[in-house]
Amino acid sequence: QKEVEQDPGPLSVxxxxxxxxxxxxSNSAFQYFMWYRQYSRxxxxxxxxxxxxxxxxxxxxxxxxxxSSKYISLFIRDSQPSDSATYLxxxxxxxxxxxxxxxxxxxxxxx
Amino acid sequence: DTGVSQDPRHKITxxxxxxxxxxxxxxxxxxxxxxxxxxxxxxxxxxxxxxxAQLEKSRLLSDRFxxxxxxxxxxxxxxxxxxxxxxAMYLCASSGDGLSYEQYFGPGTRLTVT
Numbered sequence: 770q771k772e773v774e775q776d777p778g779p780l781s782v783x784x785x786x787x788x789x790x791x792x793x794x795s796n797s798a799f800q801y802f803m804w805y806r807q808y809s810r811x812x813x814x815x816x817x818x819x820x821x822x823x824x825x826x827x828x829x830x831x832x833x834x835x836x837s838s839k840y841i842s843l844f845i846r847d848s849q850p851s852d853s854a855t856y857l858x859x860x861x862x863x864x865x866x867x868x869x870x871x872x873x874x875x876x877x878x879x880x
Numbered sequence: 881d882t883g884v885s886q887d888p889r890h891k892i893t894x895x896x897x898x899x900x901x902x903x904x905x906x907x908x909x910x911x912x913x914x915x916x917x918x919x920x921x922x923x924x925x926x927x928x929x930x931x932x933a934q935l936e937k938s939r940l941l942s943d944r945f946x947x948x949x950x951x952x953x954x955x956x957x958x959x960x961x962x963x964x965x966x967x968a969m970y971l972c973a974s975s976g977d978g979l980s981y982e983q984y985f986g987p988g989t990r991l992t993v994t
Contacts, residue, residue: 773922775922777920801981803982803983805985810969810988810990811987811988812884812886812971812985812986812987812988813923813971813985814985815982815983815984815985818981818982857922857923859922861981863936865928865930865935865936866911866913866928866975866981866983867913867925867928867936868913868915868923868925868973868983869925870922870923870924871922872920872921872922873920873921873922
């Protein structure tokens, strides 16, 4: 079993929809949680970073962490075609800061 | 541009050849990471430097792989006797000191071994 599970999709939604992306994890030692966006053949781009249970909002993006359920989510409001990308959840393991990634979910927002 | 840079962006090599990649992190960042990403998968951790010290290596990093960060600035990743299974995107990331573990990635080097 992988430490971080993420449904690879693909997920296709119409423009303007609310998108929900999710990851589950098995290691209760994970304390820091990140979401990255990756366009095709590009490096991952940091979207959100959080370390506590609850919600964190940044513009159209909301990151949600539930440590008791070992479950994190990323919500995208008013989705745009430019949001079409692969979304990767990642968690910090140990005190070196190395990231453990999910497989990534491919999102397509149709105009 | 003050982001993480990597060179080359693409490398095609024949099996058995050696290749070397370079990463220039964000200038004030003392933590540097290498990851490898294959198609349809998330990046996998390879190794970590704090300044010039290599503090962690993954089991994925076989003895054909070596990484250096000689002066605590740029880093190189060398793969000796490349195999077709080494074909992947090699990503470099950096982060600052302290409690912030936010990592910023470079554009990656795409390696194809023929």
